[in-house]
Amino acid sequence: xxxxxxxxxxxxxxxxxxxxxxxxxxxxxxxxxxxxxxxxxxxxxxxxxxxxxxxxxxxxxxxxxxxxxxxxxxxxxxxxxxxxxxxxxxxxxxxxxxxxxxxxxxxxxxxxxxxxxxxxxxxxxxxxxxxxxxxxxxxxxxxxxxxxxxxxxxxxxxxxxxxxxxxxxxxxxxxxxxxxxxxxxxxxxxxxxxxxxxxxxxxxxxxxxxxxxxxxxxxxxxxxxxxxxxxxxxxxxxxxxxxxxxxxxxxxxxxxxxxxxxxxxxxxxxxxxxxxxxxxxxxxxxxxxxxxxxxxxxxxxxxxxxxxxxxxxxxxxxxxxxxxxxxxxxxxxxxxxxxxxxxxxxxxxxxxxxxxxxxxxxxxxxxxxxxxxxxxxxxxxxxxxxxxxxx
Numbered sequence: 537x538x539x540x541x542x543x544x545x546x547x548x549x550x551x552x553x554x555x556x557x558x559x560x561x562x563x564x565x566x567x568x569x570x571x572x573x574x575x576x577x578x579x580x581x582x583x584x585x586x587x588x589x590x591x592x593x594x595x596x597x598x599x600x601x602x603x604x605x606x607x608x609x610x611x612x613x614x615x616x617x618x619x620x621x622x623x624x625x626x627x628x629x630x631x632x633x634x635x636x637x638x639x640x641x642x643x644x645x646x647x648x649x650x651x652x653x654x655x656x657x658x659x660x661x662x663x664x665x666x667x668x669x670x671x672x673x674x675x676x677x678x679x680x681x682x683x684x685x686x687x688x689x690x691x692x693x694x695x696x697x698x699x700x701x702x703x704x705x706x707x708x709x710x711x712x713x714x715x716x717x718x719x720x721x722x723x724x725x726x727x728x729x730x731x732x733x734x735x736x737x738x739x740x741x742x743x744x745x746x747x748x749x750x751x752x753x754x755x756x757x758x759x760x761x762x763x764x765x766x767x768x769x770x771x772x773x774x775x776x777x778x779x780x781x782x783x784x785x786x787x788x789x790x791x792x793x794x795x796x797x798x799x800x801x802x803x804x805x806x807x808x809x810x811x812x813x814x815x816x817x818x819x820x821x822x823x824x825x826x827x828x829x830x831x832x833x834x835x836x837x838x839x840x841x842x843x844x845x846x847x848x849x850x851x852x853x854x855x856x857x858x859x860x861x862x863x864x865x866x867x868x869x870x871x872x873x874x875x876x877x878x879x880x881x882x883x884x885x886x887x888x889x890x891x892x893x894x895x896x897x898x899x900x901x902x903x904x905x906x907x908x909x910x911x912x913x914x915x916x917x918x919x920x921x922x923x924x925x926x927x
Contacts, residue, residue: 544691551822551839552697553652570665578646587833601651611642611751615735702824717805720768729792814866
C-alpha cells in the first residue's frame with residue numbers, strides 16, 4: 537500500500553496534533569503517525585498536565601477544541617507566588633491587580649491530545665496509529681517513510697514532532713546541544729488540606745524546586761518536584777506517606793498537610809536544542825527540537841509557538857505561490873524560532889543556577905531582589921506579559 541501526502545507529521549501528541557489540524561486549513565492532504573493508539577481523555581486527576589498560557593489558549597481556540605475540553609480536566613490559575621526558602625524573599629502576582637483576570641490554565645495532556653486527534657480525523661486528516669517507523673529516506677523531491685508493517689508513505693513535507701527522544705531526529709543524525717540539569721523531576725497529584733485558591737506556587741530550595749499547579753478540584757494540585765540527582769536517589773526509596781510528609785514541610789504547610797493521590801512519575805531533566813531545525817522538505821517542532829527546565833512551565837507553550845510560527849510561514853508561501861517545502865521557506869522558521877528558544881533556555885538556566893544554591897550571600901541578594909520586584913507593579917506587569925503572551 538502506498539500513500540502520498542502534502543505534509544506528514546511524525547508524532548500526534550499536543551504539538552504534532554495542533555500542527556496537523558492547522559495544516560488542514562491549507563487544503564493539504566495531511567497525515568499524522570504515532571506509536572500510541574487513540575485514547576480517551578483519561579482520568580481528571582492525572583498528574584500529567586501542562587501549563588497553558590493565554591497565547592496557547594488562543595491557538596487551541598483557533599483549532600476549535602478549547603471549549604470542548606471537559607471542565608474537570610482544566611484548572612485555572614489567577615495568581616502566582618514564588619518563594620526563596622533559603623533567603624526568605626518572595627514575589628506574588630495577582631492577576632486582577634495586574635490587569636489579567638486569568639494568568640493561564642493547567643490542563644490534562646491526554647485530554648488535549650484526545651480532542652486534537654478527534655478534530656483532525658473529523659476534518660479529513662489521516663491518523664496512522666499505532667504505528668512504528670522502520671526507515672526514513674530522502675528521495676529526489678519527497679520523503680519516504682516505511683512502517684514496520686511495510687506500508688510506504690511519501691510526503692513533500694516531513695515534520696518531526698515525536699518528542700524529546702525523537703526517532704526521526706536520531707535516524708537523520710541531526711546534531712544537538714545537550715546538557716544535563718543534574719536533576720530528576722517527580723510528578724504526581726496531591727490532595728491538599730486547604731484549597732489552592734487558583735494559585736500556582738513555587739518554592740526554591742538549595743537542592744530542589746517544588747511547584748504546585750492548581751487543578752479543577754480546589755483541594756487537588758499537580759506537582760513538579762525537581763530534585764538534585766544525588767538527593768533524588770533517596771526520594772525514590774521513600775513510601776508515598778513519607779514523600780507526602782516531606783512535601784508538606786517543603787511547601788511550608790501553606791496548603792496544610794498533603795497526601796499523594798496518584799502514581800508518582802519521574803524523569804531526568806536535560807536541556808536539548810538542535811543545531812538545525814530544518815532541511816529541504818523537513819522541519820522539527822516541539823520537544824523534538826528543544827527541551828527546557830520545567831521550572832517556569834513553558835515547555836508546551838514553546839512548542840505551540842513553533843506550531844504557530846511554522847504554520848504562518850507555510851501559509852504565506854502557499855498564498856504567494858511559492859514552494860512551502862523549499863529550504864528558503866523553512867529557513868525563515870528556523871531563524872524565528874532559534875533565537876526565541878535560546879532566550880528561554882538561558883533564562884531558565886539563570887533561574888536554576890541562581891536559586892538552587894545555598895550560598896549565603898547569593899541567597900541574601902536574590903531574596904532582596906524578589907522583595908524589591910514584588911513592590912514594583914510596573915515590573916511585575918512586564919513579567920506577567922512575558923509569561924502570558926510571549927512564549
